[in-house]
Amino acid sequence: MTGFPLRRAILAGALASAAVVPIALPMPAYAQFGGIVYDPTNYAQNVLTAARSLQQINNQIQQIQQGATSLINEARNLTLLPFSSLQQLQQQVQHTQQLLNEAQSIAYDVQDIQQAFDGRYKGAALTGDHAQMVANANARWEDSVGAFQDALQVQAGVVGNIEGTRTTMDGLVSASQSATGALQAAQAGNQLLALQSQQLADLTAAVAAQGRAQALQSARQAAEEVEGRERFRRFMGN
Structure with missing residues (x-):
């Protein structure tokens, strides 16, 4: 009987120890x-x-x-160019064309030139009677003088267009430099080409007017030579 109380004491001590030692449990993930x-x-x-x-x-x-x-x-x-020189260029070309259309006596027309030469510069016009020869000679002189006057007027008109050309060129260059897109740059380039075309038209008109005057002067000299030989033949024949 003495061993029973001893076992009870040992069991009580073990339980007390178990209560003091903590139990290690795994920690949760949260x-x-x-x-x-x-x-x-x-x-x-x-x-x-x-x-x-x-x-x-x-x-x-x-x-x-x-x-x-x-x-x-x-x-x-896609923005349009705010500057347009088309109207000014057209006015300059029309002015030059108007000067050409005002050509005296023999205009810039193939039929008119043919009729004028048949009537005053060749053939029977150089071998008619004295009054006809004098009238034709005066007509030829008027043709030459008028042609040189026309050439001077066209040249003066071309020179007068230079100031307008300079103004247009300045505006186009400024517009092209301030262009914000491809369309504006292309339009500025096209207008510059139009300006060059207008200058070429003026140059062509001046050359044509001067050439016309020289051609009529040469034709008049040739007609005078033929007419002079005819007069000399008649004088010697008489």
Whole structure:
């Protein structure tokens, strides 16, 4: 009977020791603070998802900005040039053409030239009676004088167009330098080509008028030679 109380004492001591030693349990993957559950893994995934979403939004914003820039550039390329020199160039060309149309006696027309030469510069016009020969000689002289006058007038008109050409060229150069798009630059270039065409038209008119005067003068001299031989033949025959 004495051994029974001893066993009871040993058992009581073991239970007391077990109550003092803590039991080691595995920690959970989350923690709870004041009723709020915190999961580090889920939080990291949420942050990564938010970062990716933000990057996608930034990419979309950049695409929208690039599209807007492209539309602005296209709008600039389609903008018309605010400067036009067409009316001024047309007026200069019309003025030069008007001077050519005012040609005296023999105009710039093939039929008129043919009729004038048949009537005053060759054939029977140089071998008619004395009165006819005198009248034709006066007509030829008037043709030459009128042609030189016409040439001087055309040359004066061409010189008068130089100031207008300079003004037009300055405006076109300024417009081309301030062009904001491809269309404006192309239109400025086309107008510069039109300006060059107008200058070539003036040069052609001046050369044509001068050539006409020289041609009529040469024709008059040739006709006078033929007429002089005819007069000499008649004088010697008489």
